[in-house]
Amino acid sequence: MVRKLAVVLALVLSVTLTGAASSARPGAVGIGDPYYPLDGNGGYDVKHYDLAIRYAPATDALAGVATIRARATQHLSAFNLDLDGLTIRSVTVDGRAARWSRAGTELTVTPRRPLHKGGAFVTKIAYDGVPKVIQDPDLGDGGAFTTSDGVMILGEPDVAQAWYPSNDHPIDKASFSIALTVPKGVEALSNGAPAGRFTRGGWTTWRWEQIEPMATYLAMAAIGQFDVKSYRRDGIQFVDGIDPALPKATYDIVARSFAREPEILRFLSGYFGQYPFRAAGGVVDAEGDWGYALENQGRPIYTPDDFPTVEDGSAIIVHELAHQWYGDSVALGRWADIWLNEGFATYAEWLWSEHEGLGTAQETFDALYATPATASLWKYEVADPGAANLFVGAVYNRGAMTLHALRKAVGDKAFFRILKSWAQMNRGGNVTTAKFIRHAERVSGKNLDALFTKWLYTASKPATP
Known part of the structure; x- marks a missing residue:
């Protein structure tokens, strides 16, 4: 009986694996963001990054091992990761050596056997080199900024790929374990809560645990004094x-x-x-x-x-x-919706200004509205500013003005209910402008199409505030 059952199970497994292999195909080389079509990758969902990084300030040399736990969202014959610069030393998938190739910032990994849709898999990549600064004439630089005593790693939107292989787009958030090993006497800070540190052989390892899901570009390292x-x-x-x-x-x-x-x-x-x-x-x-x-x-x-x-x-x-x-926590689903980040954070400054007695939100709004119609503040569609304009002042200020116009239209009670419920309902997730508009209309009970068209989708100064 046991022997017959084992034979049946083996046949079922064989058929399943054969089916997966026959339908397996490579994952997409990009998630499909309209602004950055090659950022991120398709075919899988990362659950956790475990980064073990050794950094030597004297030479700026980084040696890393990235262990990436993910789930396949299709039958995968191969999949991509984003990595800019650095030298790959080895790649394994589920403990077995995998073939890999590179083209630009795309690292293509071909596991020994196709990956089954819905199955979990672990990719481990050893790599080293001097991490770079990714230069962008429109958005500013990001990546590894060396200092006299260490390095500061930060940037937006493309920074993760400068220091670890990743699915580098905010839509694929994951938890992180980050271990930074540096010479004794050097501090090494990263995301999340400290998880202990130890010193051995003149090197100290600082451990950090970021258990809540995080977009890849938000991972940071601050090494120095x-x-x-x-x-x-x-x-x-x-x-x-x-x-x-x-x-x-x-x-x-x-x-x-x-x-x-x-x-x-x-x-x-x-x-x-x-x-x-x-x-x-x-x-x-x-x-x-x-x-x-x-x-x-x-x-x-x-x-x-x-x-x-x-x-x-x-x-x-x-x-x-x-x-x-x-x-x-409430992250972008696509980079065009950057005002959902910057407009909200700017409006928080307006609220703080009121709290500190330095000027009301209405006064700040009025001062901005007095800006001449020819000013750059009015030159952009805030909900779709263009890839080269993610961080122009209009995204910040007109984004905040949009929120204040919403506040005036629906009243304080409904407005602050919109803000709080938006943050709580979408905690740990990804959002779009269209989703926010639907949420504001649902909470307020008002049709707000005209308001959002006026403030977000019109590249000119509104005739009335």
């Missing part, structure tokens, strides 16, 4: 890193601003609902000259220039922490 402050408040693990080489006046402003993070999160939670992650914090490097702050999940990176020579630099922290709801 930092004064690290770690504490718990309101059930959240805060970890801040401040470069001791900052001028004393700037250092003090950063420290005072970072000290307000728990207060800022409580303030934002009142409007947006529960903070979506278990960790928070920020990092400032004295050599930060890349020109922007970035909302890396749970641990934004700032530049010294983000903190003016005043007593408090909390406004930029409000912006980046608001992104933890809008942009990180």
Whole structure:
């Protein structure tokens, strides 16, 4: 009886594998984003990245092993990952050596046997080299910015592929385990909560766990000399890193601003609902000259220039922490909808300004509306600005103006219900502008087509505010 059952099971397995092999095909070389058609890849869904990175500041050399746990969404004969530069040393799929090839930023992996639709598989890639800065004349640079004592890795939209192989598009979020091994005495910060560190042979490994799903571009590394402050408040693990080489006046402003993070999160939670992650914090490097702050999940990176020579630099922290709801937890489904990130974070600054007694949201709106019709503020369709214009001021300011116009149209009660329910209903997911419009109409009970056409889809100054 047992022997007969085993034979039957073997036949079923053989037929299943044969069927999978006969229908297997390569995964798409891109997810199909209209702005970046080759970003991301098709045929699979990443569940978890385990990154083991060794970095030597003296040579800027990085050696990594990326273990990627994924599920096939089709019968796969081959699949792609995104990787820009660096040298591949080995690739295995489910413990077996796999064939691979590279063309530009596309790494094509061909497993020994086709992968069955719905099946889990593990890809392990060993690689090394000097990670690069990805230069973009329109959007600014991203990637690995070397400093005199380490490296800062950040950027948007293409940064993950500069330091680890990935399905590099926000639509495929995953949890992360990140281990950064650096010379003893060097600090190494990343996303999520600290998971311990140990020193062996003159090298220290810093472990980080980001258990909530994260878009690939939000993974960061800050390696160098930092004064690290770690504490718990309101059930959240805060970890801040401040470069001791900052001028004393700037250092003090950063420290005072970072000290307000728990207060800022409580303030934002009142409007947006529960903070979506278990960790928070920020990092400032004295050599930060890349020109922007970035909302890396749970641990934004700032530049010294983000903190003016005043007593408090909390406004930029409000912006980046608001992104933890809008942009990180509630992520884009396509890059054209970037206003759902930047407009929301900018409006959070307006709310904070009211809270601090520095000017109401209405006053900020009115000042912007007074901008001449010929100004660049009115030159873009905010809901589709174009790939070269993701970060123009209009995306930020007209995005926030759209939200304020919505607030005036539906009233405060409905408006803040829209914001909070949007963040909570889509926690950990991906969204589009069309989905937000439907949500706003459903919550408010109003037809809002004219309002959103006026503010998001018209490349000119509205005749009336």
